[in-house]
Amino acid sequence: MSDWLGPAEWQAVALSLRVALVATVLSLPFGVAVAWLLARRKFPGHALLNGLVHLPLILPPVVTGYLLLIAFGPQAALGGWLEAMGLGVAFRWTGAALAAAIMAFPLMVRAIRLSLEAVDPGLEDAAATLGASRWRVFWTITVPLMAPGILTGAILAFAKAMGEFGATITFVSNIPGETRTVPSAIYAFLQVPGGEASAWRLVIVSVVIAMGALLASELLARRVMQRIGGRDA
Amino acid sequence: MLEVAVRHSLGGFTLDAAFQAPGGVTCLFGRSGAGKTSIVRAVAGLLKAESARVTVDGKRLDTLPIHRRRIGYVFQEPRLFPHLDVAANLHYARSGMDAQPVIEMLGIGHLLERRPAALSGGEAQRVAIGRALLSNPRLLLLDEPLAALDEARKAEILPYLERVRDAAEVPILYVSHSVPEVARLATTLVALENGRVVRVGAAAALLSDPDVAPVIGIREAGAILEARVVRHHEDGLTELSGVGGALWLPRVAAVEGASVRVRIEAQDVMLSTHRPEGISALNVLPVEVSAIRDGQGPGVMVQLNAGGARLLARVTNRSAKAMGLADGWQGYAVVKTVSIASGNVGG
Numbered sequence: 001m002s003d004w005l006g007p008a009e010w011q012a013v014a015l016s017l018r019v020a021l022v023a024t025v026l027s028l029p030f031g032v033a034v035a036w037l038l039a040r041r042k043f044p045g046h047a048l049l050n051g052l053v054h055l056p057l058i059l060p061p062v063v064t065g066y067l068l069l070i071a072f073g074p075q076a077a078l079g080g081w082l083e084a085m086g087l088g089v090a091f092r093w094t095g096a097a098l099a100a101a102i103m104a105f106p107l108m109v110r111a112i113r114l115s116l117e118a119v120d121p122g123l124e125d126a127a128a129t130l131g132a133s134r135w136r137v138f139w140t141i142t143v144p145l146m147a148p149g150i151l152t153g154a155i156l157a158f159a160k161a162m163g164e165f166g167a168t169i170t171f172v173s174n175i176p177g178e179t180r181t182v183p184s185a186i187y188a189f190l191q192v193p194g195g196e197a198s199a200w201r202l203v204i205v206s207v208v209i210a211m212g213a214l215l216a217s218e219l220l221a222r223r224v225m226q227r228i229g230g231r232d233a
Numbered sequence: 234m235l236e237v238a239v240r241h242s243l244g245g246f247t248l249d250a251a252f253q254a255p256g257g258v259t260c261l262f263g264r265s266g267a268g269k270t271s272i273v274r275a276v277a278g279l280l281k282a283e284s285a286r287v288t289v290d291g292k293r294l295d296t297l298p299i300h301r302r303r304i305g306y307v308f309q310e311p312r313l314f315p316h317l318d319v320a321a322n323l324h325y326a327r328s329g330m331d332a333q334p335v336i337e338m339l340g341i342g343h344l345l346e347r348r349p350a351a352l353s354g355g356e357a358q359r360v361a362i363g364r365a366l367l368s369n370p371r372l373l374l375l376d377e378p379l380a381a382l383d384e385a386r387k388a389e390i391l392p393y394l395e396r397v398r399d400a401a402e403v404p405i406l407y408v409s410h411s412v413p414e415v416a417r418l419a420t421t422l423v424a425l426e427n428g429r430v431v432r433v434g435a436a437a438a439l440l441s442d443p444d445v446a447p448v449i450g451i452r453e454a455g456a457i458l459e460a461r462v463v464r465h466h467e468d469g470l471t472e473l474s475g476v477g478g479a480l481w482l483p484r485v486a487a488v489e490g491a492s493v494r495v496r497i498e499a500q501d502v503m504l505s506t507h508r509p510e511g512i513s514a515l516n517v518l519p520v521e522v523s524a525i526r527d528g529q530g531p532g533v534m535v536q537l538n539a540g541g542a543r544l545l546a547r548v549t550n551r552s553a554k555a556m557g558l559a560d561g562w563q564g565y566a567v568v569k570t571v572s573i574a575s576g577n578v579g580g
Contacts, residue, residue, distance in 0.1 A: 122312050125279050128299040129306040130326040130368045140325075144316045227316060 009198050011177055012185035013205055019093060019181055020161035023101035024154050031153060035112035057106040061166025068099055068171040095172040096179045100161035108157040115149020148221045155217035159210055182206055234290055235259060235404045239275045241282035248428040257420030258398050258405045268428040269408040273374045277304050289372045305365030305373045309380050311357035313349035319360050320345040326368035338396050339363045355386035359393060373405040395580045412453040416440060416496040417579030424448045441543035443526035443534035455498035456545045462491050477539030481515040481570045485578050496577040502546035503567040506556055516568040522560055537566055
């Protein structure tokens with residue numbers, strides 16, 4: 001594939017995969033935690049948290065990107081502190097991952113929350129009466145039963161992270177090799193004469209990856225459902 | 234020894250119930266909405282009651298978190314974990330107990346590798362009972378474990394519950410609104426109405442108390458007789474002997490020599506001043522009236538002493554007057570053999 005794709009294109013694909021994977025894996029525990037809070041707990045600020053989580057879905061991506069820049073830019077307090085710790089994200093690929101994670105977060109939380117709401121709390125009660133601590137109940141009952149939702153949430157988030165453009169380009173710009181993901185690369189190729197061929201190749205790669213992810217999630221989800229549904233495979 | 238005191242208010246409903254019971258099976262009995270399930274949920278810790286005090290053999294449970302209380306809870310629905318097979322469900326509690334005796338007692342050995350979705354309702358509930366027993370509980374809670382099953386499945390599971398009762402060394406708190414179930418299983422009866430305990434006592438005494446009959450429901454009221462199986466006869470009848478005299482029942486599913494409980498519904502008992510002759514009913518017991526309670530309707534509930542055993546009879550007001558029924562009245566109680574359904578006979 002590296003023969004068919006030019007080095008600049010290949011670089012964009014590899015970077016996008018890395019950004020999307022890191023964004024998905026690192027945000028997953030937070031996604032599960034927030035989904036659990038929203039589905040199972042009542043607390044002051046519940047509506048506020050719900051609104052904050054969903055905000056990136058409704059705001060123009062440029063606005064989200066700009067807000068990130070204000071918070072994490074080198075001049076900002078938080079950004080400057082991270083920079084000093086060697087963990088700066090502005091104009092780096094880690095910043096692209098952060099932007100992608102935030103943009104994908106609502107989709108992830110939604111899918112996980114729906115599956116969590118379908119888990120019968122009566123089963124968790126039953127497990128508790130059998131001597132299981134909350135922690136054990138969560139890992140042996142809740143998580144396995146919501147696994148299809150976690151899977152769907154992760155794949156949706158991955159797909160969204162692969163395609164994120166507006167917030168990314170606003171927050172971390174379009175630096176080849178550092179923050180030029182596939183969508184940014186397509187955009188850049190379309191700005192220069194003779195770049196259509198490269199842009200087309202990246203379009204094909206995007207479609208293949210998206211279709212592959214959807215198929216994989218479909219297969220995995222069917223497997224998990226079979227396991228839970230009790231039909232011996 | 235089991236001691237429970239629960240107080241909780243929920244909307245307009247106030248639960249304020251306290252009772253003590255010796256070991257064995259304590260049945261919480263009452264209409265739906267009487268607060269039975271709230272009490273067991275509070276005992277387990279699943280309901281955070283305003284105040285709840287629970288002790289089992291002197292050990293306080295209400296101060297412990299749910300998972301440290303060691304309470305085996307069987308719910309109305311089996312609540313088996315759908316992603317685990319039967320064996321994994323049974324071993325979920327990791328008590329280290331030997332599962333084999335429980336598996337044999339409940340007849341679930343052939344189900345171990347199945348998933349819950351592949352079980353029938355009766356099988357699933359037996360597995361749920363086994364799972365609770367294998368958690369090595371201090372106290373067993375059974376919250377209408379038969380309510381979600383049809384009559385045939387109930388009849389299938391009741392004998393298993395009787396075995397559990399006889400094998401369990403722990404007290405059992407059993408919620409029910411089914412009189413036949415209570416009559417077959419209960420050692421102690423706690424009658425509840427609107428969140429309050431109206432009567433507590435030995436099941437046999439309460440079930441034959443005419444004052445309790447309205448709580449039970451006058452159509453379903455009936456005393457329990459303890460009797461021993463003497464012989465199975467070839468014509469399909471079983472001869473039993475109780476303190477009150479011989480009893481003839483349709484074939485009973487117990488071996489000769491076994492002792493059984495027989496519930497005789499008050500409305501199936503007829504009274505006669507003389508020993509009746511030339512009638513089809515096979516059971517005629519000499520009795521003496523020990524208590525009478527007038528109801529609001531056309532009937533009266535009469536408690537009878539049959540040689541030490543108690544019976545309940547429901548007759549019309551008119552007959553009671555005509556026959557001069559009063560404390561100390563002596564006569565005969567007549568019970569049709571076929572009126573005693575097999576569901577009213579338990580081991």
